[in-house]
Amino acid sequence: MKKLKFALIGCGRISYKNVEALVKNRDSSQLVATCDVKLDRAIAKKDEYINKMQDENLEVKIYEDYKEMLENEDIDVVTIATESGYHAEIAIYCMNKGKHCIVEKPMAMSIDDANEMIEVAKKNNVKLSVSHQNRFNAPIQKLREAVEGNKFGRMMNGTARILWRRDEGYYTQAPWRGTWDLDGGTLMNQCIHNIDLLQWMMGGEVERVYAECDTFRNPIEGEDFGAILIRFKNGAIGIVEGSAVVFPKNLEETLSIFGTEGTAVIGGLAVNELKTWRFEGEDEDSVKSSLQVEIDNVYGEGHTPLFKDVIEAINEDRKPYVSGEDAIVPLSIILAAYKSRKTGMPVQFPLENFSSSDMK
Incomplete structure (x- = not known):
């Protein structure tokens, strides 16, 4: 199984669960970048990940601009934990750049945006999953x-x-x-x-x-x-x-x-x-x-198995357990x-x- 490179966009209240899920799936994932418009929060998440991994040699880049991050870093999966109103815009941009996406709930704030996310994922042959983690x-x-x-x-x-x-x-x-x-x-x-x-x-x-x-x-x-x-x-x-x-x-x-x-x-x-x-x-x-x-x-403990499922879905080229079609x-x-x-x-x-x- 390929070890996937992750980036975290949005380092606020729920982001610690994203970090925790990556740490617990360390054999199949690696956090390579964090991004937040408040740079101190991106730094805090980088430090949190490195401390939990207990490996000071890990290199995690920090960014304020997710578009710049995508241009500069080799990333397989983006996990989006920003304010809800930005989920669709960011996910669509990332998927159009060929990145798989895990999006915190809600997936979007409108039906049209949610449908566009689903279509963009299909068009670019990438996986879209939404964090309805309690299903696990x-x-x-x-x-x-x-x-x-x-x-x-x-x-x-x-x-x-x-x-x-x-x-x-x-x-x-x-x-x-x-x-x-x-x-x-x-x-x-x-x-x-x-x-x-x-x-x-x-x-x-x-x-x-x-x-x-x-x-x-x-x-x-x-x-x-x-x-x-x-x-x-x-x-x-x-x-x-x-x-x-x-x-x-x-x-x-x-x-x-x-x-x-x-x-x-x-x-x-x-x-x-x-x-x-x-x-x-x-x-x-x-x-x-x-x-x-x-x-x-x-928040429960469902982020860890949800991330595990998405990683396996990417490697096995199958639909994630919680897809965009499910979350709409x-x-x-x-x-x-x-x-x-x-x-x-x-x-x-x-x-x-x-x-x-x-x-x-």
């Missing part, structure tokens, strides 16, 4: 196995609850957060992972979406609370309850799936704990005990929710182009 959690994989094995019978309904707290300091620390152009609200920023898992498990294409959203206490353009009702073409109903205003701190992130023949609930800090597992002939306690993994952060679905649900909020009406699928900026 052991309980989520167990749940997906049950879905694919038709253990639930007929899918009836599912619920994604994201009851978190983000106070004013979270938004003032990075003024792009909560803006329509660069971030959206809590549905786009905090809830997209669980929305992705909900739609992935319900087993059908989306038929329509209706939403009610509001901004209750934070000084932002986007919503800090949102509720979505999703009707799937297979008849199942999905419910999303997403909050960034729970008092006084994060309460839960829970995914519940209900079928005529089974019930499953996954919670924990990063949907990593199997809470309920009820299927005929299966011992709930033994299944639950076999899947418990300790997590100490809301939760994005579409959220953008449909925003359109529903704006119009006060349900939104039918397929969703024509809509952008979070259209909310302004």
